[in-house]
Amino acid sequence: xxxxxxxxxxxxxxxxxxxxxxxxxxxxxxxxxxxxxxxxxxxxxxxxxxxxxxxxxxxxxxxxxxxxxxxxxxxxxxxxxxxxxxxxxxxxxxxxxxxxxxxxxxxxxxxxxxxxxxxxxxxxxxxxxxxxxxxxxxxxxxxxx
Numbered sequence: 001x002x003x004x005x006x007x008x009x010x011x012x013x014x015x016x017x018x019x020x021x022x023x024x025x026x027x028x029x030x031x032x033x034x035x036x037x038x039x040x041x042x043x044x045x046x047x048x049x050x051x052x053x054x055x056x057x058x059x060x061x062x063x064x065x066x067x068x069x070x071x072x073x074x075x076x077x078x079x080x081x082x083x084x085x086x087x088x089x090x091x092x093x094x095x096x097x098x099x100x101x102x103x104x105x106x107x108x109x110x111x112x113x114x115x116x117x118x119x120x121x122x123x124x125x126x127x128x129x130x131x132x133x134x135x136x137x138x139x140x141x142x143x144x145x
Contacts, residue, residue: 053128054124057125
């Protein structure tokens with residue numbers, strides 16, 4: 001009988017160990033799922049922030065481009081009206097020279113504005129990516145340690 005009792009005890013111990021192992025496995029699987037879910041939610045929030053920044057800044061760039069086009073067309077119309085009112089070629093040459101100098105200054109200013117908006121777009125769209133990566137690396141290093 002003692003052999004039967006030992007077999008029953010050994011079987012009971014083994015069953016208990018299997019149950020403990022199964023519980024730990026489920027706990028680990030739950031923890032891994034929770035971590036993956038947190039990462040997925042974080043990535044979704046980062047994507048939303050990126051999309052929002054991109055939309056806002058691209059709208060700014062589009063509006064600035066329309067403003068620049070309107071300014072340049074109005075300037076061209078003004079030049080043409082003045083050109084029709086000149087009386088001699090030297091006056092036309094002077095008017096054209098003045099117009100080109102003014103347009104170069106305007107173009108330089110406009111290019112600077114567009115460059116600033118483009119840099120803002122790049123910076124604001126990259127910021128959530130950078131923050132997300134840093135958060136992930138920090139979280140990963142804590143998990144690994």
